[in-house]
Amino acid sequence: MNILLLGSGGREHALAWKLAQSPSMGQFYAIPGNPGIAEHAELIEGIPLSAHDTIVKWCQDHGIDFVVVGPEAPLVAGLVDRLEAVGIPAFGPTAAAARLEGSKLFTKELCKANSIPTAAFGRFTSAAEGAAYVRQQGAPIVVKADGLMAGKGVVVALSEEEAVDAVEQVFAGGGTEVLIEEFMEGEEASLFALVDGETVVLFGSAQDHKRAFDGDLGPNTGGMGAYSPAPVLTPELERRALDEILIPTARAMVAAGAPYRGVLYAGLMLTADGPKLVEYNCRFGDPECQVLMPRFKGDLVQVLHATATGQLAQVTPEWSQDAAMTVVYASRGYPGPHQVGSPIGGIEAAAELDGVLVFQAGTRRKGVALVSNGGRVLNVTATGATLGEARDRAYAGIARIDWPDGFYRSDIGWRALGKGAR
Structure with a gap:
């Protein structure tokens, strides 16, 4: 199967790493990709993600059998609709279904009309x-x-x-x-599900850290680190979230004439009354995807293609019992003004450590050198038998990276580990 992956961040590097392991992979391409993704897929230059006509024509010309859309903007803008109109299956919701992320107001009204617990x-x-x-x-x-x-x-x-x-x-x-x-009181967690119309299959949990600095202080960011599974999401709470939030949402979207297909990322607040929806995202989280992929044991191509083509009921995802943690290495100044173009070394040395992966997010090549090219630049990820072991391995990996212009939080996972999570 010839596959095109769309996107250029750490999420897409994690997806590329996992997709490339599939025995059903044929030719693998990425638009626009990054130097990390280039280790797994051929990068196609000169086509922006907003150029939907060009992307569709390129897929037709190159015999693409399946497209995996990483970021949200092309989904909300209707790229999946365009691809499906010419017979190319794509992983991700249509524009009408992507309103669950594209319009917070749409989602709140849907929750209100269907008695889905939310603020x-x-x-x-x-x-x-x-x-x-x-x-x-x-x-x-x-x-x-x-x-x-x-x-x-x-x-x-x-x-x-x-x-x-x-x-x-x-x-x-x-x-x-x-x-x-x-304002809802409680602890936040992320629950992921694959959705194919009214079929909903849970696909892992995670917790992330949004604040820039240790102790969950400083400005809000796109995410400074994450870990999976989320210890606070007990099997009972996951079941309640599935029954009270995710399944009713899927049914409501079918009833609205906009059946959802893709991954549905539910941000949850775990209140005294049970889980309540904070918001939906219509794609894998970033950096949550970077801790889900190392724990997923199955064939990602098979699972995503089944979701996109109405065969999700035939899929049972398998997960490692290991924990995973990712620590974001960001440019100094992020999420405010920051410099780009500074050289980065030591990624190979970090990845030599047992259980350590380094997913690239904001990077580019300058000649043969790897340099920073964004706010969130690297995702140093590790797995371990316990969350504590995953943390130790991730920070051991960071210690091997030579990038003076970067910074990272030193306390990813502190809440879970402080509550006795292993």
């Missing part, structure tokens, strides 16, 4: 209305911009003033509607 909310089309609601509800409170915000469109406001400022920023930035939610 109470209000939606407003002016800053004045939103500010008045904040004053009425008080703080803490959560302000969300609608649309795709790369994981950064959410403000958890601890004061009314902070919330009002966040509301005003949404409209000042060109937004036309704002979502304001109650």
